[in-house]
Amino acid sequence: MKLPTPPLPRALKPKPGRPGSRPPGNGHANGDGKVQDLRPGTSDGNGGRPSKGGSRIDREQLKEQALEVPIGVAGWLDERSGMSPFVRGLAYRKVPRGTNWWYTLGSATMFAFVAQAVTGVFLAMYYNPAPSEAYESISHITNDVFLGEFVRGMHKWGATVMVILIFLHMARTFFFGAYKYPRELNWVIGVVLLVLTLAMGLSGYLLPFDQRGFWATVVAVNINASAPVMGPYIADFLRGGSEFTATTLSRFYSIHMLIIPGLIAALIGAHLYLVAKLGTTAPPWLKAEKAKALNQEEL
């Protein structure tokens, strides 16, 4: 039985072994370098002993073919998208010596965002942003829905985790001097992401529509109103009028789950692109040593 896999691109086709390393006519390179005669009924590649029958060989053959399936799928995708150089370049890019656990804070922040996005999307299946229903639907999520308390808890505590992580990531960037040329633009994008993350916290605070969330929003909108000239209009925009109305809640919901997450996702993409393009910086305590070594190499 031959599984109908698409043909392999040349780069992924099994290559003949180096001279002397393996006998020619070897089967597919599955790592062990053992000679395997795949013709049914002759040998199972076990020193020429007679096999117990065709079933063993078929199993070996099937295993071989099964191992080829992911390679075949990857090759099929790569032949049509040409993304393997990009993926390989991203995955195997060189990082400076001294790269340590502090460099994972950015990824950690991104995973916190993805966790917020996923849990938020599923919370939206049960949440109802109407003033008469919002609190009830949150109670329903917390008390009745299977795993509702857990998913809501992840979203609630994940928000705090994300803010903590983004500040730690910012502190790492600052103290390692990773904001300097040519990475200033990435710093600016990162600051915008920080502001957007805090705006997520602010807009999400209202959604349970309990006393704390309501009054926190009243206070936050009035703080916005304290900016001269534009402030009163910004406050009116946020509330959708001069008073807190039903529009305010649905407006905050839309800002919280559509506008800001879209912006954050787009900016994370730009942030990552710049990280991949510019590379990461070495820790500051390795700079001098590394420069010396480079000079010697160049000489």
Added chain:
Amino acid sequence: MATKPTPKSKKRSAYASDRGIPAAYEGETVTRRRFMELNALAVGGIASAAFGLPALGFAVGPMFSKTVQSVWKGVGSPADFTAEEYIPKVITLVDDVGTAGKTTVYLRRANPDDPDEFAQPFVAISNRCMHVGCPVRYVQASQRFICPCHGGIYDFQGVVIGGPPVRPLDRFRTRVNNGVVEVGNRFSVTDALDEMYRPRDPSNQLNGLWEYLYPARPTTPNPRS
């Protein structure tokens, strides 16, 4: 056609062929490639504006219409109130949002000898703190309005005597209609209590030039109407 590019010191020629652009037609001022670039940009811009501007207007629309209709709301009979004590009454400013649309108003009979009471039969003081909008409560023993959030303190007239608030407590218009005390539009006041201003948000100062730095918004009704 094959003229040299003009030197930098001279003004650039209006004709593409004079600027040394290859394959430029005689007499054309914009190359076909550049013309198509501009066309593509213009079409894209018009298409984006066609959905973007209405969507933006849709989002900011509520900033330009009155949020709350001017309605007089009855709060009790004139005999319920005295000039020495504030009585709290709850009125509904916004329908259909439950308790979030309600607010407390502190009412007392106006002092006819006091010129600072806007020639109204009753004084109706809003409980919205002028720092950032927490609800203040009236403490009869000290005759003070006290805010629980950040320690704002107002005197019997609602004028700030301590803490962070930036102006006296807002008031509401009052009248007596068919033997019922009614509360109308909200208005803001300065420290001098001399004039009814269109309501400003908490945190907006109103004395002197601040009136213009924190302008009245189209969403709020004129208190005199």
